[in-house]
Amino acid sequence: MTSDFQELLRGAALRVTRPRVAVLGAVYANPHADTDLIIRAVREGLPKVSHQAVYDSLHTLTDAGLLRRIQPSGSVARYESRVGDNHHHVVCRSCGVVADVDCAVGEAPCLTASDDQSFSIDEAEVTYWGLCPDCSSTRSS
């Protein structure tokens, strides 16, 4: 598993460092985790890692396409390891939990704008808003 992450890094022409491997591991193990949770997860294996190293790693890995950053309104940045399949997200308005929703089309942009305003569009990001099963049942009961 750790060696898989090392391969991922090498494949992206990135240096293999312990913080980066640990960050990859933390995001793979905690989909949609925010930076704070990732920092805590990384420190379970590497107690001395600075928060800055985690921020740097997340940026580098996101720029390299190994991770994807999502940031629903009202939420801090979250990261996930599913990249390249242009899937979408459902966000609970009550507790903020995020779940994946497959994109029927698969490749970006999965939608074309009715009037693109002369923008050159490369991605259509879809965020579904609603209530998760837990919050939904809590409210109605």
Place this chain on the structure above:
Amino acid sequence: MTSDFQELLRGAALRVTRPRVAVLGAVYANPHADTDLIIRAVREGLPKVSHQAVYDSLHTLTDAGLLRRIQPSGSVARYESRVGDNHHHVVCRSCGVVADVDCAVGEAPCLTASDDQSFSIDEAEVTYWGLCPDCSSTRSS
């Protein structure tokens, strides 16, 4: 026009205060403006308004459905006066400018998730990402 805003406020059972009227005016005049721009616009007419009053007004007006808040990843909160038509947005990856895109369906949720994960979904928010005409021509030239 000011009286129109007063009617809007009364229609929403909100007290009519000068900051609120000014905030409504500023958002109607500056679609997709961020809070800082709204504060500056409001202070052209009411120089002494505190930033807190603007924040409070924006929250109240958004909660009442008179304004809509949008917050693309990497951007601060922005506000617009087009509400109720469930339109979407194109965001420029380079300069961050936001433009409206009509929704073909019109009413929320305009899309249904392929697998809703047992969430009860009430809105599908679509954000198109790309380059605006200006940034597009700057890069290619």
Place this chain on the structure above:
DNA sequence: CCCATTTTCTTGAATGAGTCAAGACAAGGG
């Protein structure tokens, strides 16, 4: 029209995610 009640606004401090910067350190090529 004025008062009382309730909401809103002012003032000023605080929060917290994220960034900046300088020097110490480690990864990988030669």
Place this chain on the structure above:
DNA sequence: CCCTTGTCTTGACTCATTCAAGAAAATGGG
């Protein structure tokens, strides 16, 4: 094994937004 370059540590800092307490203003009843 050493050098170069890129990464990490440390610690300060930014800035949008929120919190809190008291002053001021908006609606409804008299």
